[in-house]
Amino acid sequence: MQPLPLGLDPPGYWIVLSVAALLTPLVFYFSWRNWRRARIIEDAPTARVRSAHQGYLELEGRGQLMAGEPVIAPLTNHACLWYRYKIERKETYHTKHGSQTRWVTEREEVSDNLFHLVDETGKCIVDPDGAEISTDEKVVWYGDSSWPQTSPLQGGGSLLSSDRYRYTEWLVLPGQPLYVIGQFKTIAPAQLYKTSDISRDLIREWKKDQAQLLERFDVNKDGQIDTDEWQLVRKSARLHAQAEFRERAKQPEIHIIAKPEDDKHPFILSIHPQHQLTRRFRRHAYLYLAGFFVAGSVVAWLLQFQV
Numbered sequence: 001m002q003p004l005p006l007g008l009d010p011p012g013y014w015i016v017l018s019v020a021a022l023l024t025p026l027v028f029y030f031s032w033r034n035w036r037r038a039r040i041i042e043d044a045p046t047a048r049v050r051s052a053h054q055g056y057l058e059l060e061g062r063g064q065l066m067a068g069e070p071v072i073a074p075l076t077n078h079a080c081l082w083y084r085y086k087i088e089r090k091e092t093y094h095t096k097h098g099s100q101t102r103w104v105t106e107r108e109e110v111s112d113n114l115f116h117l118v119d120e121t122g123k124c125i126v127d128p129d130g131a132e133i134s135t136d137e138k139v140v141w142y143g144d145s146s147w148p149q150t151s152p153l154q155g156g157g158s159l160l161s162s163d164r165y166r167y168t169e170w171l172v173l174p175g176q177p178l179y180v181i182g183q184f185k186t187i188a189p190a191q192l193y194k195t196s197d198i199s200r201d202l203i204r205e206w207k208k209d210q211a212q213l214l215e216r217f218d219v220n221k222d223g224q225i226d227t228d229e230w231q232l233v234r235k236s237a238r239l240h241a242q243a244e245f246r247e248r249a250k251q252p253e254i255h256i257i258a259k260p261e262d263d264k265h266p267f268i269l270s271i272h273p274q275h276q277l278t279r280r281f282r283r284h285a286y287l288y289l290a291g292f293f294v295a296g297s298v299v300a301w302l303l304q305f306q307v
Contacts, residue, residue: 013302020298027295031288037266038281041274044181049255050121056265058181058274059257061119063126065174071113075169076139076151081115082128082172082269084108087146090164103166106146117178122255126180126269130259134270134277137171172271179274182267183260186253198241203233 008016044058052059063081065071073083088103116123141152142163151167172178206213217229217236225233259267270277 013305017299017302020295020302023295024292024299027288027291031285031292034281034285034288037268038278038285040266041181041268041278041281046274047184048121049117049119049124052124052184052186052255054185055183056181056260057184058179059117059119059124059184060177060179060273061117061124063172063174063176063178064116064118064123066115066125071111071115073111073169073171074109075148075167076171078171078173080111080171080173081176082111082113082133083169084110084133085167085169087148088166088168089146090166106165117180117257124184124255124257126178127256127258128269131180131182131267131269133170133172134268134272134280135170135172136271137173137176138168139171140166140168142166172269176271177273179270179272179277180257180268182257182269183265184255184257186255188253195238195241198244199234199237202237202240206233206237 041058044056047053047057047059049059049061065079065081070079071081071083072078073080073085075085075087086108087106089106090101091104092099092101094100112127112129114125114127117126118124139152141148143149143165144163146165148165148167151169206216213225213233214223217225217233219229219232220226268277272280
């Protein structure tokens with residue numbers, strides 16, 4: 001039997017061989033995945049919001065908050081369009097080589113708030129749920145509690161420390177350039193409603209105020225709404241619903257870009273322009289391809305030895 005390489009014993013040899021054999025197809029997959037994303041971005045049509053066709057496409061513009069409550073990042077308390085945060089705790093464990101430390105994730109969260117992408121022709125709602133998000137807005141700091149008491153953006157926090165907790169937050173900020181590739185859909189507001197639904201909701205609201213309901217529809221003044229009077233209630237609600245439906249139909253169309261229903265098309269949101277994204281994906285593809293050849297060579301080399 002040939003001596004094993006690198007001073008390995010038989011169990012160690014099989015462990016190294018197994019790891020290399022598992023890594024070979026895995027890194028090849030990631031090489032292909034990154035290369036494919038670069039090609040998809042290059043081939044996808046860049047549309048304008050107002051004239052965009054329905055389906056898979058890419059948009060470029062700037063991020064804008066929607067009306068209503070602002071989106072506030074939980075750790076830094078910074079106004080943003082999107083956030084992701086992670087809180088990790090330092091854990092010490094012992095091995096035969098001595099004490100080691102590692103970071104264990106205790107809590108993490110990803111924002112799913114909607115926001116607008118605005119270009120020179122109009123605005124589109126972005127639903128970031130399920131997106132691969134690329135941003136350089138990242139803050140890391142340390143502390144002694146499971147929830148940060150302050151942050152570098154608030155003039156506090158320790159960037160270089162051996163404290164027990166590490167806090168990391170990624171942000172997409174209002175006004176930043178945005179590139180999005182995903183499934184684009186235009187919805188007329190009237191499509192979101194039916195007169196029957198509006199009528200039902202109106203009747204439900206009227207029932208909450210029985211005194212007002214009796215005053216309006218108790219024709220014979222017997223203190224209750226009988227069968228004939230309920231017909232009057234329904235007819236009145238239907239007329240109100242039809243009028244409200246016509247008003248809603250006048251509202252402008254709503255444009256939405258979101259994750260495609262199939263997994264063949266990636267949903268990517270980035271603050272970087274598309275040429276930077278394609279360059280990054282190609283660079284990663286080459287690195288993973290190099291890893292594929294290295295792992296494959298290790299497997300071929302180890303198989304020369306008989307155990």
